[in-house]
Amino acid sequence: MKEHFQNFVIVSVAFIVASSLTLGFVFPLQSMLLSASKLEIGLLFLPHGVRVLAFHFLGWRAVFYLLPSSYLFLTLSNHAGSQLDPMSPIVSMIACYLGYKAATLLPILTDRALAPSLWKFLVIAGATSSFANGVALSVLQHQGAEIVSVMGYLIGDISGLIVCFLILMYAFRFARLLAKASET
Template identity: 40%
Template structure:
């Protein structure tokens, strides 16, 4: 990984994983504290909660990565990080949704 990123001209900073974890944690805690208690129950769909956590984590992650790699906050580069993170979130989320639905369908077929 380090060889490939070095050849592409992308610096690998050892602080990147730490900032990624910290950004995800801050995004999670912000959403957890910001949502009222009435939305944390069965009335508020869990997928929206995960989407908000992913969005806020992505915003903090993009700001941290832009500051780390560019030494300044460039909004266009940060927006690229956010778009990439959220696109990856939605692709993985839909794969999980349909994977669980397929597993449920197989369980029903086995029971019949």
């Protein structure tokens, strides 16, 4: 039980921080620079990186760990002017998980000789989960899979995933430098 609570707290805090950066910095910047784009589709959606990492490390349980913070994000997004469907967090989590699982079943990714490194696999898995998420949310929001909407989700999720990975990479490097500096 303690492990589940710790996982829930870690995943929730990471998702809330990524969502806060997206809502407080990315969306306002996007609306200033690209006033014609839809606010529902962020062109840099950082929480997608948290989702992919959670699915990789926690499996299907990540759906339940991510749902409360996803509903918090939905509430804050709707207060910011977006009109998202109340079912979108559930649809999004299930679609992302199914997309992630689809990536684990791709023959080219399971062959040991051809298998990419972990970060490359996570980007591919993030792309497949983003595609599934884009189709599912587009059907939910627009009653049909609009290609522009799906492409917007793909661009936002994948760019958010890559930026999330870059942030984590530099954070871990900085932590390693701090640890090394404290040893000397």
